[in-house]
Amino acid sequence: MNSMPSDSASMSFVDRVVVPGDHVLDLTGMANQTIKLGAGLRQDGDAISVMKAGKLRISKPNKYWVESSHKRYVPCVEDTVLGIVVDSKFDNFLVDIKAPMLGLLPVLAFEGGTRRNIPKFEIGTLLYVRVVKANNTMNPELSCMDETGKAAEFGPLKDGYMFETSTGLARMLLSSPPCPILESLGKSLSYEIAIGLNGRVWVNAASPSTVILVSNAIMNSEFLSAAQQKIMVEKLMKRLQ
């Protein structure tokens, strides 16, 4: 199933930059197969064509999608993002997640949340939340619990520093195995970091100079290769000493 000639043609596009209009997959040779198309792909008769510029990715056996990097975020279900509280209403907090519309965080969407112990967030509180419902017509709905109802690291983030990056860099930082920049920084410094898929990153460390160093290193590492990232961190460490 995976060695059909049309598959080898599509293999040539995978992990490469594609632009709208490219035909990446020819369906004529693939009868009776199911292919799942993700963001940025469309079926055009007998071929799959690209609608969004980015890199074509595949998840075996049959999931294809286009990954691109933007400064704004399009909410997707099950994404973990960093939001800023903008307002609080009777049953919702209005949270800004860099999406076209404000997210709604129900006041009861916390572990053990009842009407009696509604948390008080002032305007400007940074929260680590999960997207529960995402629709391009409605405000996305958020939650500070995981599926089972546990808190699991969600909730407000205290102290530290937040900066904004593109969604592509946020995805790179969240990749596993860990991204080289985070690894090499972690070898010499101790810090904690929270990364939102909407392009917001929160860093905290014992001293402000460490926080500044880590945040600037991450911001500069977006277009560097793994080796360049390691070299940059080495240079920074030498400068510290």
Place this chain on the structure above:
Amino acid sequence: MEQRLANTWQMTVNERKFIEMALAADLRVDDRGPFDYRPCTITFGRHKLKYLQFSFTNRVGGSSEVQLGETHVMSYVTSQLVQPYRDRPNEGTLSIFTEFSPMADPAFEAGRPGEFAIELGRIVDRGLRESGAVDMESLCVVVGKLVWSIRVDLHILDNGGNLIDAANIAALASLLTFRRPECTLGGDDNHELIIHDIEDREPLPLIIHHLPVAVTFAVFGEGNIMVIDPSYKEEAVMGGRMTITMNSNGDICAVQKAGIGISSSVIIRCLEICAVKAAEITSKINHANLLDSQMESFNDGRSIQYPNFHPVDVAIQDNLPDVIMNKKQIENLTGHLAALPLDALDRNSNKSGAVVVGTNTRAKFENNQARDGVPFYSPSNWDPYPRKLCSCLARSSLKLSGLPEDVEEDKVNTTQSVKVECGLEHTKGASSSRALETASEYTTVEATSQYIKAPKTLKDAVKIQNRKMRK
């Protein structure tokens, strides 16, 4: 309402606390020193649109773009002949207009300028006007009747913090690069005003005595923590701000303060720091302007007169390259000039003859050397390319006006120079103007220099009511 909340930029409590805490420890979030400017890039453009026949508005504009970190400001200077104010019949006028485009910041609204837009315009205006930086009396054409009105339009393209400094640099750079058409009184009875077309006579620059540079300090804490050139986030956190407009001679042109109180000792310290920074920025602007004027003279293929170009005496930075024309190069040029046929040089209507050009060059160079004590290259009255472009001379001149490689801090727009080189490579021995026509982005070079138009007189363009008044 909700949509407006969604579009405005929010600052977290974490960021605010962190920036204040870091500043208390003398650290800035973007890893700068407290008195460091962000990298500044100044780009010039000169717009030589055709002079419209029945319009008094001068379409020759000077413009500049300044990129200070993330902040991006563009300035455009135009001029117009108007009647002077009654109480100042022999002075021209200068006016500053600001446009805060919503693309710069979601908080800016299109339409009427907000409070800060007016304040910014006022700060730039005060720095230029009160200190007498631009010579107003030289803008007078006919006393009591016609003077030049200079209009500076500042467009904010991207707000990354510290708009005042960037706008000020942009205004200064565009005023330096602006040229106005030459006017003379002539005609039959010597009372007619002739506005020379930009193709007939080289337009003149403004007389600028000094460059008032604005330096903005952001104040934090209780008025004791200060940083220069605040970024967008620092501006959101700061408690107050103070802008000092100063020139490189140490004269304070203007001071503007907003926000929390600052003690006098802190203000004195700010003034001392400002003196250093003003000198640095002035040298940057002058250096960028010099490179641009060299490009301009090279692109045009004919001489540029800079009778009023006063380079300001500044503290010279170490990495500022000395652009000098040594005696050997001058001798080469004058030798080449002497070899050229005389009639080719005569064609340039208002340029001096071949013999005089050589001595002029040397004299001007020596004068400059004597004046400053530092060898300084001023493109004066020489024209090595009247009709034909000699490729060897072009190459040697390319090296002359070649871009210095060690300019770290400011990068002048080099696209012009790159294009010029390509143009020359392809067309060897072709006429200078044609080769360079394709090269230049902003300047439109005319095909021949012999294009003669009947000089425009006042009668052609004056409005009917004025005609009645004159009678």
